[in-house]
Amino acid sequence: MKMTRHTFLSALTCLSLALTPVPALATVDESHDYAMEAATSFVEQGFIVREDYWNGEVKSGQKLMISHQLFKGNEYAFWLGSVNDNVELDLKVYDEKGHAIQIDSKSGNHALSIRVNPQKTGTYKIVFSLKSKKEKSVMWALAYGYR
Amino acid sequence: MSYSIFPFPRLALFVAGTLLSSSALAAPQGTQGVQEFDPLAFPGQVVDDVVVPVPSEVFSVLDKLGEPNWRHEIRELNVPNTSDRTQLALLFGHVVAEGFVAVQAEDKEAVKEAGKDVISISTALGLTKAVRPHAQAILDAADKNDWKAIRKEFDQTQKTVKDTMEEMKDIDLSQCVSLGGWLRGTASVTSVVGKNFSADRAELLNQPMLVEHFLNAIGKMPKNTQEHDLLRSIRKGLSSVLEKMESAVDGFSKGAVSDISKTCETLLTEILVKK
Numbered sequence: 437m438k439m440t441r442h443t444f445l446s447a448l449t450c451l452s453l454a455l456t457p458v459p460a461l462a463t464v465d466e467s468h469d470y471a472m473e474a475a476t477s478f479v480e481q482g483f484i485v486r487e488d489y490w491n492g493e494v495k496s497g498q499k500l501m502i503s504h505q506l507f508k509g510n511e512y513a514f515w516l517g518s519v520n521d522n523v524e525l526d527l528k529v530y531d532e533k534g535h536a537i538q539i540d541s542k543s544g545n546h547a548l549s550i551r552v553n554p555q556k557t558g559t560y561k562i563v564f565s566l567k568s569k570k571e572k573s574v575m576w577a578l579a580y581g582y583r
Numbered sequence: 584m585s586y587s588i589f590p591f592p593r594l595a596l597f598v599a600g601t602l603l604s605s606s607a608l609a610a611p612q613g614t615q616g617v618q619e620f621d622p623l624a625f626p627g628q629v630v631d632d633v634v635v636p637v638p639s640e641v642f643s644v645l646d647k648l649g650e651p652n653w654r655h656e657i658r659e660l661n662v663p664n665t666s667d668r669t670q671l672a673l674l675f676g677h678v679v680a681e682g683f684v685a686v687q688a689e690d691k692e693a694v695k696e697a698g699k700d701v702i703s704i705s706t707a708l709g710l711t712k713a714v715r716p717h718a719q720a721i722l723d724a725a726d727k728n729d730w731k732a733i734r735k736e737f738d739q740t741q742k743t744v745k746d747t748m749e750e751m752k753d754i755d756l757s758q759c760v761s762l763g764g765w766l767r768g769t770a771s772v773t774s775v776v777g778k779n780f781s782a783d784r785a786e787l788l789n790q791p792m793l794v795e796h797f798l799n800a801i802g803k804m805p806k807n808t809q810e811h812d813l814l815r816s817i818r819k820g821l822s823s824v825l826e827k828m829e830s831a832v833d834g835f836s837k838g839a840v841s842d843i844s845k846t847c848e849t850l851l852t853e854i855l856v857k858k
Binding site for chain 2: 534563
C-alpha cells in the first residue's frame with residue numbers, strides 16, 4: 437500500500453503523541469501513589485494509613501490550606517505526593533495558636549513526609565505548596581496516617 | 584494577581600479572603616525559630632474539603648489512656664428495611680462505625696454481623712457491585728482474626744461508597760454516610776469517657792470543626808432534603824452538640840459529656856427506626 441502525504445503525517449502525529457512525556461496523561465491518583473510510596477516505611481513502624489485523602493491540581497508555588505481534626509495521644513504522619521518531576525514540596529502543620537508543630541520532615545523526589553505529635557485535640561491547619569521550575573500547574577495528593 | 588482554579592469534583596477550592604503579602608507566613612521579628620501563622624491572613628487557597636476521622640482514630644487514644652471494655656460498647660443493630668436513601672446512607676455510616684467498635688473489641692462475630700449489614704444496606708442503595716469485594720474481604724479477614732486488615736477494609740468500604748455516590752452526583756448522600764459514622768463513633772467515645780471520666784479522655788470531644796462541617800453540609804442540601812425528618816433532628820442535635828463543644832473552653836464537664844452522649848444516642852435511635 438502506498439503511503440500518502442496524509443497518512444504519513446497521521447502516522448507521524450500518532451508516533452509523536454506516543455512519545456510525548458507523561459504529564460499530559462498523568463492523573464492526580466498517580467500523585468497519591470507517590471504519597472503511598474512515602475508512607476511505606478511509616479506503615480512498617482505501625483502507622484495506619486487512612487483511605488480518604490485530599491487531591492487536586494494547583495498553580496506552581498501557590499499555597500494551599502486544609503483544616504483537619506487531630507487527636508492528642510495519636511502520632512500523625514502526612515505524605516504529600518506529586519506526579520510532576522522536580523517539584524519543590526513544602527508542608528507545615530500549625531496549631532490553633534499558629535505555631536508550627538511538625539517534628540520531622542523527609543523529602544524525596546516526588547513526595548514529602550512529616551510527623552506530628554499534637555499536644556491538644558482540636559483543629560489544625562495544614563499549609564503546603566508545590567513549586568515547579570518547568571510546569572505552570574502541579575498535581576498533588578495529601579494522605580495521612582496515625583498510630 | 585490572578586488565581587487558576589481547577590475544577591476537580593472532589594475539591595472545592597476558593598480564594599481565601601483578601602490577598603496579603605506572603606510575609607504573613609514568616610516568623611515575626613523577635614521570635615526567631617518560632618514559626619507563627621495567622622489563618623485569617625492566609626494568602627493562598629483554602630481547600631474546603633474535610634476528611635472526617637474514622638472512629639478508630641479516637642478509639643486508639645482511648646486505648647492508650649486505659650483499657651476500655653469495647654465489648655460493652657458493641658450494639659446489636661436491627662437494621663430497618665427501608666428504601667429511603669437518606670436513611671440508608673446514615674445507616675451505612677452507622678454500621679461501618681459499628682464495625683470499627685467490633686474491631687476494637689476484637690469480636691469476630693460482631694465484625695461479621697457488621698459485614699453482613701454492610702452488604703444488605705449497600706444492596707438497598709444499589710451499590711452491591713462496588714461494596715461486595717470489601718465486605719467479603721472483611722468476612723475473610725474476620726476468620727483470620729486479622730484486625731488490621733479489617734480496619735483497613737471498613738475504611739476502604741466507606742470510601743468506595745462515598746466515591747461511588749459522588750460519581751453519581753449524590754454528594755448529599757455521601758455526607759450522610761460520614762455523618763452516620765461520626766454520630767456512632769462519638770456515641771461510643773462519650774460512653775467510654777462517661778464510664779471512666781478524665782479531662783484527657785473528655786478532650787477527645789473537642790471537634791467543633793467537624794460538627795460545623797456537618798451543619799454546613801446539611802445547610803447546603805436542597806430544601807426538600809433539609810426537610811427530611813432525620814436531617815431536621817440531626818441539625819437540631821448537632822447545634823446543641825456544637826454549643827457544648829464551644830462552651831467547653833476550660834475542658835468538658837462530666838455533664839457536658841453526658842449531654843453529647845444523650846444527643847448522639849437519641850439521633851442514632853431515630854436513624855434505626857423504620858420509615
